[in-house]
Amino acid sequence: MNYSKRRLFTSPQHLWPFVFAWLFLTMLTPAHAADAASSARQLTTVATLSEAARPANVPSDYVVTPNGFFSPDCVQVIHAHENLRADGSIRQSDGTVRAPAKCGRAHYDRQGHSIAPTAAGHAAPVSTANAVEPDYHGWIESVNYQNGSNVGRLRASWKVPSTPNDAGNQTVFFFPGLEQTPTVQSILQPVLGWNGFNDHTWTIASWNCCTAGTTTHTDPVNVSPGDEIVGDMYSLCGVGVYDCGSWSIVTQDTTNGQSVTLNTAPQGELxxxxxxxxxxxxxxxxxxxxxxxxxQFYGVSVWDTNGNVLSPSWQGGFASSSLSPQCNYNLAVGPGSVYLYY
Known part of the structure; x- marks a missing residue:
């Protein structure tokens, strides 16, 4: 009995390595669990959409993205502290490089029109001549303008809406964004989505399509109705660099303090x-x-590459009369604000 007590209590220094190990693991476990849970979340698949509301020719294993229906092989996740490079590869925080997703399958717009990758591995460019919104995915409404020269930053705020009354398997996305002109090669998007990850909740994620023919997003973060979302896209090259190949896409919930950042190399001039x-x-x-x-998107601000605030000449486009259902689509603009009605 006395020998046991001496072994247990008279040499506490022998226990300190185990105590430190236990404390270290205790501190790391929640973060690792959160990372694992976030990484395990999957985008909404075509198979989960109502049969009447999905294109018949889109494969059921395809997933829904803010850029249309994609094969899962053509979607890659960029985790925190990783950077998407111009060739589609991913530089990790320790300096090692992950190979880009190998995407050889076409993707589809909301109507089921096939869009084949080009020989260079990018989505086929879309002409923006006389266009008011892209026609290759599921955009219903947009307020936009073509600047005529490169921009260096776009920032906008909006609130998370309430849950849809019919909370089915539909996906709903809201975002500001930046694209090229006169041909679209990629798009930068800080996205708020309903059921974007087959989760029947609101989430935020930063997206970039279509480097190396893939569409890319950060790990998602849950948000709640009424939260304020800020989307911020800006050049990392500094003031005065006209054609920057390095950008950040930040999507932040200022109410709960969480944010996601995608550092990326967009194709072409934004x-x-x-x-x-x-x-x-x-x-x-x-x-x-x-x-x-x-x-309402408010606090909408645009800067040129020299850091000057611009005064956009907004125009709009919304769903054609052939779209069903028709939901009172309309648009309006005001000082620093754009409004989408549905």
């Missing part, structure tokens, strides 16, 4: 500016949109 976009997949009823029936 001159097409979107102050607010509504994009929807798999919906068949206006009740599947947020019940507020409108979303």
């Amino acid at each position: 001159q097409w500016v979107f102050g607010g976009v509504l994009e929807v997949y798999g919906f068949s009823s206006c009740n599947q949109l947020p019940p507020e029936a409108s979303t």
